[in-house]
Amino acid sequence: MARERKFTDEQLFTATKEMIINDGYEVFTFSRLATILNVSRGSIYKYYENKDELISEFLMYEMNRFLKEFSSLEKGSDFKTQFDQLIDFIFQHSNIHQVLEVINQIPVNNTKRVTNNKSILSEYYIEMYKQFQSFIDLGRKENVVKSNLPSAVLLGMIFQTIAIPNHFNIPQNEWIASIKEVLGYGMFNQ
Structure with missing residues (x-):
């Protein structure tokens, strides 16, 4: 038994x-x-044979969970509504980028299980990129997002907002609202 x-x-x-x-x-x-x-x-x-097997399994679990939750966001609404949801979602998962960066630290020559897990994680990254690209495409289709700005820059700006340190301890809801405003409308008076 x-x-x-x-x-x-x-x-x-x-x-x-x-x-x-x-x-x-x-x-x-x-x-x-x-x-x-x-x-x-x-x-x-x-x-688990070693820590890399465990960590790669953990990363697959985290990424899968992240993608499922992201997929469950309402996709039928307009771009601005989805933008608000996306920023809120990113701040709810503010440590995802820190966690996922670990995959690059796992040595290339490892067990077959780790190699397979890294391959699956690559597929997850592609899926994540496709979902976020469709978000940017919607913004362009609605003529809300400038067509001359590369998607990589836009997505990088969105995702890096979670790494901005809040040194002055601005309340979280005010902090997120300010970031949404800067991303959505810029910092210049029109």
Whole structure:
């Protein structure tokens, strides 16, 4: 009779995410993770050969969850409504870019499982780009977004807003509203 697993995927991935965000890839170890989960290192090694297998599985889980939630945003509304939803969504997932950057730290020569996971993550990135590109295309179709601005610049500006430090502790709702205004209308008086 097989012994029951001592942690759920959600517990494992939540602890993994916290470690990656707080400490980074280099400091991540099964020993520290096992301590957080209150299990032995061996119980983690039963499922993952090394930290790269676990981290790549976690990244697939995170990206899949992000894409599902993004897909569930109302797509039938006009561009400005979708823009508001998108900015709110990005701030709800403000650490996604920090988490996903870890994939580039995983060594290329790794296990077959990691290589496969990285391939799937590449497909997720393409899917994410397609969804965001369709958002920009809608803005252009409605003649709201300037056609001469490259999509990469627009998407980069949108996504990098979550990295702007709020040194003056402006309340979150005011902070987000100000970012929406600057992105949507610029900073110059018309």
